[in-house]
Each structure stands twice: as C-alpha cells, then as structure tokens.
Amino acid sequence: MSNFLTEKYTKLAPYVPGEQPKDKKYIKLNTNESPFPPSPLAVKLANDEAKNLMLYSDPDSRDLIKEIALYYGVNTNQVIVTNGSDEVLNFAFMAYCDSKTPAIFADITYGFYKVFADVNNLPFKEIPLKQDFTIDVNDYIKEDGTVFIANPNAPTGIKLQLTEIEKLLQSNPNRIVVIDEAYADFSGESMVNLVDKYDNLLVTQTFSKSRSMAGARLGFGIANAKIIEDLNKIRYSTNPYNVNRMTASAGIGAIKDKEYFASNVEKIIKAREYTQKELTNLGFSLTDSKANFVFTKTEKIDGETLYLKLKEKGVLVRHFSKPRIKDYIRVTVGSIEEMQTFIEKVKEILEK
Amino acid sequence: MSNFLTEKYTKLAPYVPGEQPKDKKYIKLNTNESPFPPSPLAVKLANDEAKNLMLYSDPDSRDLIKEIALYYGVNTNQVIVTNGSDEVLNFAFMAYCDSKTPAIFADITYGFYKVFADVNNLPFKEIPLKQDFTIDVNDYIKEDGTVFIANPNAPTGIKLQLTEIEKLLQSNPNRIVVIDEAYADFSGESMVNLVDKYDNLLVTQTFSKSRSMAGARLGFGIANAKIIEDLNKIRYSTNPYNVNRMTASAGIGAIKDKEYFASNVEKIIKAREYTQKELTNLGFSLTDSKANFVFTKTEKIDGETLYLKLKEKGVLVRHFSKPRIKDYIRVTVGSIEEMQTFIEKVKEILEK
Numbered sequence: 001m002s003n004f005l006t007e008k009y010t011k012l013a014p015y016v017p018g019e020q021p022k023d024k025k026y027i028k029l030n031t032n033e034s035p036f037p038p039s040p041l042a043v044k045l046a047n048d049e050a051k052n053l054m055l056y057s058d059p060d061s062r063d064l065i066k067e068i069a070l071y072y073g074v075n076t077n078q079v080i081v082t083n084g085s086d087e088v089l090n091f092a093f094m095a096y097c098d099s100k101t102p103a104i105f106a107d108i109t110y111g112f113y114k115v116f117a118d119v120n121n122l123p124f125k126e127i128p129l130k131q132d133f134t135i136d137v138n139d140y141i142k143e144d145g146t147v148f149i150a151n152p153n154a155p156t157g158i159k160l161q162l163t164e165i166e167k168l169l170q171s172n173p174n175r176i177v178v179i180d181e182a183y184a185d186f187s188g189e190s191m192v193n194l195v196d197k198y199d200n201l202l203v204t205q206t207f208s209k210s211r212s213m214a215g216a217r218l219g220f221g222i223a224n225a226k227i228i229e230d231l232n233k234i235r236y237s238t239n240p241y242n243v244n245r246m247t248a249s250a251g252i253g254a255i256k257d258k259e260y261f262a263s264n265v266e267k268i269i270k271a272r273e274y275t276q277k278e279l280t281n282l283g284f285s286l287t288d289s290k291a292n293f294v295f296t297k298t299e300k301i302d303g304e305t306l307y308l309k310l311k312e313k314g315v316l317v318r319h320f321s322k323p324r325i326k327d328y329i330r331v332t333v334g335s336i337e338e339m340q341t342f343i344e345k346v347k348e349i350l351e352k
Numbered sequence: 353m354s355n356f357l358t359e360k361y362t363k364l365a366p367y368v369p370g371e372q373p374k375d376k377k378y379i380k381l382n383t384n385e386s387p388f389p390p391s392p393l394a395v396k397l398a399n400d401e402a403k404n405l406m407l408y409s410d411p412d413s414r415d416l417i418k419e420i421a422l423y424y425g426v427n428t429n430q431v432i433v434t435n436g437s438d439e440v441l442n443f444a445f446m447a448y449c450d451s452k453t454p455a456i457f458a459d460i461t462y463g464f465y466k467v468f469a470d471v472n473n474l475p476f477k478e479i480p481l482k483q484d485f486t487i488d489v490n491d492y493i494k495e496d497g498t499v500f501i502a503n504p505n506a507p508t509g510i511k512l513q514l515t516e517i518e519k520l521l522q523s524n525p526n527r528i529v530v531i532d533e534a535y536a537d538f539s540g541e542s543m544v545n546l547v548d549k550y551d552n553l554l555v556t557q558t559f560s561k562s563r564s565m566a567g568a569r570l571g572f573g574i575a576n577a578k579i580i581e582d583l584n585k586i587r588y589s590t591n592p593y594n595v596n597r598m599t600a601s602a603g604i605g606a607i608k609d610k611e612y613f614a615s616n617v618e619k620i621i622k623a624r625e626y627t628q629k630e631l632t633n634l635g636f637s638l639t640d641s642k643a644n645f646v647f648t649k650t651e652k653i654d655g656e657t658l659y660l661k662l663k664e665k666g667v668l669v670r671h672f673s674k675p676r677i678k679d680y681i682r683v684t685v686g687s688i689e690e691m692q693t694f695i696e697k698v699k700e701i702l703e704k
Binding site: 015036038043049053054055095214226227230233240243 | 355360404526
C-alpha cells in the first residue's frame with residue numbers, strides 16, 4: 001500500500017478468488033467452472049471476430065443483446081451485458097444503495113456482496129441463514145434496504161422457491177430485490193419471466209458456469225427497461241466498451257447453440273446426483289444443492305484437513321474458514337470421470 | 353431512469369462515445385482507431401485460447417504482465433492490466449482522490465476524466481489550457497490535488513515536454529500525477545522510464561490505438577510497486593477477472609510482434625504528416641498533433657457544418673460542441689488512402 005491511497009480504502013478487504021496453483025496439474029473442482037469446453041459455435045464466432053479487433057466494440061452490444069432477449073423472451077431494452085455478472089452486481093450496489101439504503105444479504109452467501117458494499121462505502125446488513133442454511137424471506141421482509149439473494153445460494157447450493165421470492169417482491173414494491181442466478185441453469189428455474197410483473201426485480205446471470213465461458217467474462221442483467229437504463233447510465237460512466245468483440249461474439253454462439261448447452265447442463269446434474277449419492281453412502285451430510293457444486297461435511301474429518309489431503313492427492317476443492325461453514329468443503333461438479341476420481345480419493349483419505 | 357436510482361446518480365452525465373452509425377459504410381475517422389488489423393500473432397494467440405474459455409482467466413494476468421514488463425524494462429510488480437485504460441484511470445480516481453483531494457485536469461482534455469470524478473462523487477478542478485491549447489505546468493503546480501494529464505492531450509494532440517512533467521512531479525512529491533499516454537506511441541516519447549525515479553507517477557497506456565486492439569479492451573498502468581498494489585486492491589474489490597483469456601493472449605501477441613507495431617506506427621505518423629501538410633495548403637490551421645489524429649479548423653466553414661458535410665460524403669470525423677473548440681474537427685489518422693479521400697472530400701466541400 002502506498003502513502004497516497006485515500007483513507008477510505010486503506011482498510012478495504014478485497015475479494016479472494018479460488019486459488020489457481022500452477023505447481024502441478026489438478027482436477028480443478030474449486031471455482032465452479034464447467035468441465036466442458038465452450039460451444040464450438042462460440043469458439044468459431046469468437047475466432048472469426050478477432051480480425052476486427054482494431055475497431056471498438058459496439059458499446060450497446062446490440063447483436064448480443066438481441067440474442068439474449070430472444071432467448072429469454074424479453075425486450076432488448078430489458079437487458080444489460082457486462083464484464084462477468086460481477087460487474088452488473090457492482091452496478092446494482094452503486095445504483096440502488098446509499099447511506100440511507102443499506103444492502104441486505106445473507107451471512108453465508110457469495111463473498112463479493114460484502115466487498116461491493118465496502119468498495120462503494122455503502123452500509124450493509126448480513127441476515128443469518130437459518131440453522132439448516134435455508135433462507136426465510138420473512139427475515140428480509142422486516143428489513144429496509146436493497147436485497148441481494150443468490151439463488152441457488154453459494155456455497156450451499158440451496159434454492160429458494162419462486163413463490164417465496166414473489167412474497168418478498170410484493171411485500172415492499174419500493175425497494176429493489178436482486179436475484180443473482182449464477183447457478184440457476186442447474187436448478188431448473190429462473191425468475192427472468194417475472195421482470196414484467198415486478199418493477200423492483202433485477203435478475204443477474206453469467207456465461208461463466210453453465211455456458212463454459214468463465215474465461216470470456218460475460219454476464220448480464222434482466223429487469224424492466226427503467227432499471228436497465230439506470231445500470232447503463234453507470235456503465236457509460238465507468239466503462240462503455242465493457243464487453244470486448246470476441247466475448248460478445250462467443251456469447252452469441254453460446255446462446256444459439258441450445259442443444260450443446262442443454263446436454264452439458266444435463267450431464268452436470270447427473271454427475272451432481274452421482275456425487276451426492278456416493279458421499280451420502282460414505283456418511284457425509286450434504287445440503288440439497290441445485291447448483292454445479294455440492295456442499296458437504298463429515299464427522300470423520302474436518303473440512304480444512306479434507307481440503308488439504310485432497311489437494312495433496314491432486315484434487316482441488318474449496319474450503320472456507322468462516323466459523324459457521326468451516327466444517328464443510330465445496331466441491332464443483334465436474335465430469336462424471338472427475339467425480340469418480342474425487343470419490344475414490346475421498347475413500348482413500350477416510351480409510352487411512 | 354427508475355424511481356429507485358439513488359439520488360447521487362440522478363444528475364450524472366455519462367461519457368458519450370463517438371458515434372457508431374450502421375446506416376451505411378463510412379471511412380471511420382472519428383474514434384482514433386487504427387486503420388490496420390491487429391497483429392497476426394495477436395489474432396493467432398487469441399484464437400488458440402478460445403478453446404480454454406471454460407476456465408477463469410488468471411486474475412493476476414501473469415503471462416501478459418511478464419511480456420509488458422519485459423518490453424518496458426520494469427518489474428512485473430510495477431504493472432497492472434485492465435479492461436481498457438479507462439478502467440485503470442477509474443481506479444486511479446478512486447484510489448487517489450477524495451473529498452479533500454480533488455482531481456485536477458485541463459478544461460480541454462479526455463472527456464472521461466470529468467465523468468470519473470462525477471461517478472465517484474469526487475471534487476475536481478478544470479485548469480484552462482492556454483490560448484494556444486498548450487499546458488503550462490505552473491498552473492498545476494499551484495493547485496493541490498491529484499493531477500491527470502493526457503500526453504499527448506486529446507483532442508488537441510499537443511505534447512507536453514518530459515522536462516515539464518518532471519518539474520510538476522518534483523514540485524510536490526506528496527501528490528500523484530497520472531500521465532495518460534493513450535497516444536504516446538505516436539509521439540516518440542513516454543514517461544514509463546521515470547517510474548523508478550518518481551514514487552508519485554502513474555503512467556497509463558492502451559492497446560486500443562497503436563496496437564490495433566480497441567475491440568479487445570486492454571489497457572495498463574505502470575508505476576512503482578506500491579501504487580500498483582493500491583490499484584490491484586481496488587481491482588480485486590470490483591472485478592478480479594477483468595481481462596479475459598482471449599484478450600490477454602492477444603496482448604501477448606501484440607507486444608511480441610514488435611516489427612508489425614513499429615511499421616504501423618510509422619505509417620500513421622507519415623499519414624499524419626501528409627494530412628497536416630495538405631490541410632495547411634488548404635488554409636486550415638492545425639495544432640501540432642503528435643497523436644494519431646489531427647485537430648483543425650478553417651475560417652471558410654464552421655466545425656459542425658464541416659463535420660456534417662463530411663458525414664454526408666461518407667467520412668466520419670468528430671466534432672465537439674464545447675465553446676472553446678467548437679470551430680474544430682478532430683480527424684483520426686487512418687491509412688494514407690483514407691486520408692487522401694478525406695482531403696478530396698474536404699476540397700469538394702470547400703469548392704462549393
């Protein structure tokens with residue numbers, strides 16, 4: 001840190017991404033990436049576009065937004081695209097929270113929400129999940145402020161029912177509810193179709209997980225047109241060309257290649273079910289994850305030791321030191337072969 | 353705008369990028385893009401990387417930063433890479449300005465500085481350029497605050513001498529001076545080599561202009577390691593994966609392909625000199641631009657009319673309505689053929 005850094009950031013604690021060690025080749029089950037390569041159509045369109053890089057990208061990403069709008073059955077003015085869904089989430093913190101309007105989110109959820117509040121100098125309130133890690137929307141209905149809910153939640157994978165979220169939206173139409181659907185494609189349900197019904201709903205999604213494009217940086221938000229206008233105002237005031245040409249083209253390919261997408265999602269759901277069953281058989285307890293990861297613990301070995309022993313054996317999973325979840329590990333669902341290896345390694349560790 | 357937007361942004365005036373009309377094919381001399389395609393090596397490396405998009409990019413962009421550091425003869429911990437240089441500039445506004453430390457910049461300069469100050473709710477002071485559009489560093493030495501200077505400046509293209517900037521850096525070692533070198537490759541001089549000498553210097557550059565990668569979104573900052581640490585803290589608190597895999601690879605290719613880069617820069621400088629000479633012969637007055645654009649006016653026709661008439665004839669240039677520069681047009685230097693056409697069209701307009 002330099003002596004020049006302005007005081008408000010000196011105590012800022014940045015987000016800590018999952019580790020990306022380069023010391024050896026791991027089975028990488030720690031950052032919820034897809035085990036499958038991007039759609040061949042996404043690769044082709046990105047590659048075709050590289051020769052045009054001397055020209056700025058369309059700051060309104062019109063071609064990409066047209067495809068997303070078509071896919072989700074909304075109007076083009078109801079969609080914003082961003083450099084990962086982190087960017088649209090940050091814009092939402094900026095646009096809809098201030099000193100009088102705190103951000104409200106769970107104590108156990110996507111770790112970036114707290115960082116977005118901090119970096120923007122915004123007040124926030126963490127609402128404890130219930131003992132079983134579920135969300136009770138009544139806890140949020142009681143609070144004033146802008147609500148951020150990851151659904152399914154991370155790192156638990158637990159899904160909140162659509163009717164519950166509707167109850168929250170209806171309880172106070174004067175505040176924004178942001179539903180972060182990074183993992184929704186693995187859950188079989190999305191709130192996107194409710195944006196016309198609720199003016200105060202913003203749904204965010206990402207191409208990073210179900211569409212195998214984590215390394216392309218593409219996320220989006222869907223809401224009523226006025227919300228999108230707000231978010232674009234902030235986008236045009238920070239980085240109008242936020243989505244590069246190759247990524248925009250890859251996004252079009254990924255959206256158009258519906259079969260490839262559906263087949264990959266199906267494979268991951270099957271591999272998740274396999275993993276959940278095997279871990280249960282080994283005496284692990286698990287949350288009811290509807291995401292592309294499982295969240296699990298056992299009384300036979302503590303979370304941190306299991307994480308370390310798996311790493312030694314070449315399997316990378318994620319462990320969080322936060323007290324309420326320190327017994328758990330979060331395991332990304334990879335291919336069925338990767339999950340078989342993971343289960344084997346767990347057995348070896350437990351047998352010792 | 354929705355009713356939910358927090359009060360501090362309701363009056364925010366976003367940046368207005370150059371127009372990207374799709375009604376017909378233009379000779380596009382309005383957004384300072386390169387007329388040349390990206391380096392073949394940049395295209396190849398980007399294309400090779402597309403198949404790996406399912407994995408997150410390296411949040412530290414180590415391979416790319418290694419190449420940039422090598423090229424500029426600095427250490428890897430003296431470099432940050434960002435989603436265009438707009439992102440590193442925004443980080444610098446965030447990190448080094450606050451209610452007691454205003455941003456200081458010229459009245460005529462890159463239009464985004466004012467927007468960065470506004471979006472971050474920071475005080476700023478605009479220092480008028482001299483009558484001839486040059487900067488007198490004494491005007492900045494007098495002021496407290498963090499200084500942002502585009503060098504060469506936009507839209508004038510006028511370059512401030514390195515010794516003048518050193519005078520500014522030395523006059524107050526307790527404040528940051530940001531030198532925005534978006535156009536420096538066309539000027540034959542950079543401040544990069546001074547970052548070890550001055551703790552309070554941050555130099556920013558972009559791959560958008562001289563490296564033909566506007567559509568890839570890649571910029572960088574070079575400074576002493578503590579400054580880079582500050583900026584990375586903010587990057588990790590907003591968007592740690594800000595540079596996507598394909599762009600990072602393209603960047604490596606662009607840096608490695610030194611001959612292609614040098615040859616393109618030389619062609620643009622020659623086309624600039626051609627354009628300056630021809631316009632002078634036609635009675636235009638010009639600033640002494642060292643960038644990839646010329647800034648010019650004539651008493652025969654006002655700036656806006658000339659812009660509109662050129663647009664009618666299929667040549668897009670940029671006109672700014674700000675009073676001090678409303679008589680001028682800014683013309684990106686394209687290929688020599690494009691500039692010949694531009695001159696022809698200007699002649700046709702003047703002859704009428």
